[in-house]
Amino acid sequence: MTATGLSRAIAAAIDARMRLRQRSPAESAAALAAAAARWVVDPDLERGLVESSGLHPSMLREVLPLVAGMLDRDAMLALVEREGTDVGEPAEWTAWVLASNVPALAVPAIALSCLAGSAAVVKSGHCDAVSAAAFQRALAAVDPALAATVVPVAWPHDAALDDVLLDAPLAVLTGHDETVAALAARATGRVLGHGTRYGALLLDTSAPIDYAAAARDIALYEQRGCLSPHACWVVGDAAAVAAGLADALLLLAERLPPAPATVEERAAVRGFLDDAAWAGAGVHAGAWGAVVRESGPHFRPTCGARTIRVLPLRDSAALPDLLPEHTIECLGTNVPPPAGLRARGVARVCPVGRMQQPPLSWPRGQRPALGSLLRQTRAAVMGIER
Amino acid sequence: MSLAAALEAAIVAWADGGAFADFDGWALRAFTYQFERVPAYRAYCERRGVTPATVVSWTDVPAVPTAAFRHADLCSGTAEAVFRTSGTTGGADARGRHPIAHLSLYRASALAGFRHFVVPDDARLACLFMLPPPARRPDSSLVQMCAWVGETMGTEVEWFVGENGLDLPRLRGRLETFAANGAPVLLAGPTAGFVRLFDDGFACRLGPGSRVMDTGGAKGMSRPLSRLGFLRACWTHLGIAGYFCVNEYGMTELCSQRYESVLADRLAGRSLDARRLVAPPWLRTRVLDPDTLEAVAPGATGLLCHHDLANLGSVSVVLSEDLGHATDGDGIAVEGRVSGAPPRGCGQLLAAIVP
Numbered sequence: 001m002t003a004t005g006l007s008r009a010i011a012a013a014i015d016a017r018m019r020l021r022q023r024s025p026a027e028s029a030a031a032l033a034a035a036a037a038r039w040v041v042d043p044d045l046e047r048g049l050v051e052s053s054g055l056h057p058s059m060l061r062e063v064l065p066l067v068a069g070m071l072d073r074d075a076m077l078a079l080v081e082r083e084g085t086d087v088g089e090p091a092e093w094t095a096w097v098l099a100s101n102v103p104a105l106a107v108p109a110i111a112l113s114c115l116a117g118s119a120a121v122v123k124s125g126h127c128d129a130v131s132a133a134a135f136q137r138a139l140a141a142v143d144p145a146l147a148a149t150v151v152p153v154a155w156p157h158d159a160a161l162d163d164v165l166l167d168a169p170l171a172v173l174t175g176h177d178e179t180v181a182a183l184a185a186r187a188t189g190r191v192l193g194h195g196t197r198y199g200a201l202l203l204d205t206s207a208p209i210d211y212a213a214a215a216r217d218i219a220l221y222e223q224r225g226c227l228s229p230h231a232c233w234v235v236g237d238a239a240a241v242a243a244g245l246a247d248a249l250l251l252l253a254e255r256l257p258p259a260p261a262t263v264e265e266r267a268a269v270r271g272f273l274d275d276a277a278w279a280g281a282g283v284h285a286g287a288w289g290a291v292v293r294e295s296g297p298h299f300r301p302t303c304g305a306r307t308i309r310v311l312p313l314r315d316s317a318a319l320p321d322l323l324p325e326h327t328i329e330c331l332g333t334n335v336p337p338p339a340g341l342r343a344r345g346v347a348r349v350c351p352v353g354r355m356q357q358p359p360l361s362w363p364r365g366q367r368p369a370l371g372s373l374l375r376q377t378r379a380a381v382m383g384i385e386r
Numbered sequence: 387m388s389l390a391a392a393l394e395a396a397i398v399a400w401a402d403g404g405a406f407a408d409f410d411g412w413a414l415r416a417f418t419y420q421f422e423r424v425p426a427y428r429a430y431c432e433r434r435g436v437t438p439a440t441v442v443s444w445t446d447v448p449a450v451p452t453a454a455f456r457h458a459d460l461c462s463g464t465a466e467a468v469f470r471t472s473g474t475t476g477g478a479d480a481r482g483r484h485p486i487a488h489l490s491l492y493r494a495s496a497l498a499g500f501r502h503f504v505v506p507d508d509a510r511l512a513c514l515f516m517l518p519p520p521a522r523r524p525d526s527s528l529v530q531m532c533a534w535v536g537e538t539m540g541t542e543v544e545w546f547v548g549e550n551g552l553d554l555p556r557l558r559g560r561l562e563t564f565a566a567n568g569a570p571v572l573l574a575g576p577t578a579g580f581v582r583l584f585d586d587g588f589a590c591r592l593g594p595g596s597r598v599m600d601t602g603g604a605k606g607m608s609r610p611l612s613r614l615g616f617l618r619a620c621w622t623h624l625g626i627a628g629y630f631c632v633n634e635y636g637m638t639e640l641c642s643q644r645y646e647s648v649l650a651d652r653l654a655g656r657s658l659d660a661r662r663l664v665a666p667p668w669l670r671t672r673v674l675d676p677d678t679l680e681a682v683a684p685g686a687t688g689l690l691c692h693h694d695l696a697n698l699g700s701v702s703v704v705l706s707e708d709l710g711h712a713t714d715g716d717g718i719a720v721e722g723r724v725s726g727a728p729p730r731g732c733g734q735l736l737a738a739i740v741p
Binding site for chain 2: 263264265266267268269270271274275277278279280303
């Protein structure tokens with residue numbers, strides 16, 4: 001693709017969007033939901049993602065339905081009702097620059113743009129060359145006019161193409177903090193940046209704990225995304241929770257084998273475990289991952305690859321003070337969340353087992369999912385799922 | 387004669403042109419010495435069922451990870467000095483601590499390696515260091531090594547990192563003076579410091595025999611710069627040819643260093659040999675699989691595990707958090723640092739000081 005070719009594709013998508021000015025959100029939501037149902041059974045999708053993402057086929061079979069499930073028709077209509085009315089004109093087109101860490105980020109991106117009434121140019125990361133194009137194909141099968149507003153693109157390194165993309169009236173950028181900052185500096189329009197963030201668990205042993213569900217929260221996407229927990233604060237018997245998580249991760253690995261790790265990833269795990277062992281932490285480790293029980297309550301991310309730190313907490317009310325500011329995106333918990341999480345930057349709170357199953361309305365980075373595409377938002381939003 | 391004194395004598399003899407023989411014998415003696423004197427290391431070895439009685443080769447000696455230096459006291463006696471890694475996050479606990487029980491052995495090792503690889507022509511050089519002076523950073527092993535180099539091989543010594551970071555105007559002034567009078571200069575410091583100098587637009591032609599020693603790689607650099615780009619910039623900005631530019635690889639946890647062999651090779655008539663990081667004969671490095679800690683196939687990437695006999699006063703075998711591969715028999719190439727490992731190193735030393 002050339003810069004001229006990309007500009008032409010964007011212009012065509014804008015024209016297609018203009019032709020849909022009278023389109024009702026209900027019609028778009030229905031088409032998106034139908035497309036999601038087709039997309040998730042596309043045999044080329046899983047094949048392509050196994051190759052490019054490195055995730056095990058069983059993992060993809062587990063997570064792709066969760067992505068498709070985000071495009072529930074009624075939930076989309078409720079989102080439009082809540083965030084998408086009486087807000088003026090959407091951006092003519094939105095550029096989405098997606099991170100490579102987890103596959104299929106393109107699907108909610110496309111859906112949100114379609115609901116916002118904006119053409120979408122979606123640049124996928126190098127580990128997912130297929131899901132955006134596959135979703136556009138699925139959408140074209142059910143609603144060609146809406147599919148024409150979507151331009152899936154991918155290129156490894158091309159400054160000229162990046163310049164065209166970053167000239168969007170609205171650019172949504174996801175990735176490492178440094179990447180987002182570098183791209184944001186080059187963008188000419190409004191920017192919504194989503195940098196490095198993590199998930200965390202809060203477990204209270206006085207309430208029932210579903211260890212299998214917690215293990216799933218840790219293991220899905222091989223802990224590569226911002227919803228994946230890296231720390232588990234425990235009110236009560238932390239040693240028992242560490243053992244419970246280790247057992248559950250071991251069992252889960254039989255059903256969802258870990259992705260093959262690169263030498264860099266294996267070296268990172270080695271360093272993580274060495275540090276834990278010499279620090280005197282309790283370590284459960286194996287080919288299934290690792291659970292490290294520390295004596296202090298302070299958050300530090302792990303190296304990923306299904307590794308988690310179990311940290312003691314005297315009282316769940318003490319948790320907010322332990323959260324580094326704007327670092328924890330999502331908290332999964334088995335008890336009512338303490339007050340003060342929103343002020344620390346937490347964007348989403350959900351029951352254990354649902355961390356990797358965000359709704360389309362997930363206010364990523366505390367911004368309204370749809371509303372932030374339509375207007376500047378100032379208030380920090382936190383979604384609580386029950 | 388104590389083991390430390392005997393080892394120091396062997397190193398000094400090598401520096402004066404002798405041979406350094408029997409690495410295996412030294413390694414087994416050093417292991418016994420450390421097993422007996424470093425309780426944390428002894429406990430670690432015993433948990434693995436390894437004792438001096440079970441070790442038959444230097445490759446059998448258990449390695450401690452660099453994490454051990456962050457959490458345990460690994461000193462065989464009274465520390466004559468303590469050097470700390472220069473990590474800037476995670477507080478004091480995240481910084482490794484290397485107690486040195488035999489400072490004169492460390493000095494002998496550091497100077498012998500430096501002389502062999504950076505000053506093989508026994509030149510006397512004005513030493514300009516893009517580093518804080520020892521009084522400002524007494525716990526930096528790199529600063530200490532440079533101080534020893536200045537004392538023994540320099541005609542004069544100046545330090546160019548102060549309270550406000552790298553003092554570029556003063557450095558430029560001194561380089562211009564040396565360029566004008568033609569006296570040979572050793573300009574040394576973190577690679578990141580050189581990049582700052584280059585980005586400042588400075589250019590001169592330093593006198594014949596001037597040379598560069600950089601260390602730290604990409605750590606703390608304001609922009610990416612390939613090795614080839616670095617060498618080109620040394621020529622463009624300083625008038626120093628590539629064969630006078632020597633990269634150093636060292637760690638606070640080691641008393642010996644590796645250097646690019648380019649200058650030593652040139653003086654030995656091996657100019658066509660590939661650039662590689664080569665060690666003096668009392669430092670060996672194995673490349674290990676991160677899972678099994680077995681040696682990887684030749685040329686494959688793994689964790690670098692260093693066996694430094696000069697570490698007699700702590701632990702000789704250190705599993706680093708650096709990935710690399712073996713090259714051309716005696717050399718290694720460093721590919722980078724393990725993701726998620728605490729930031730540290732010489733580039734960080736500069737970054738910590740430069741706002």
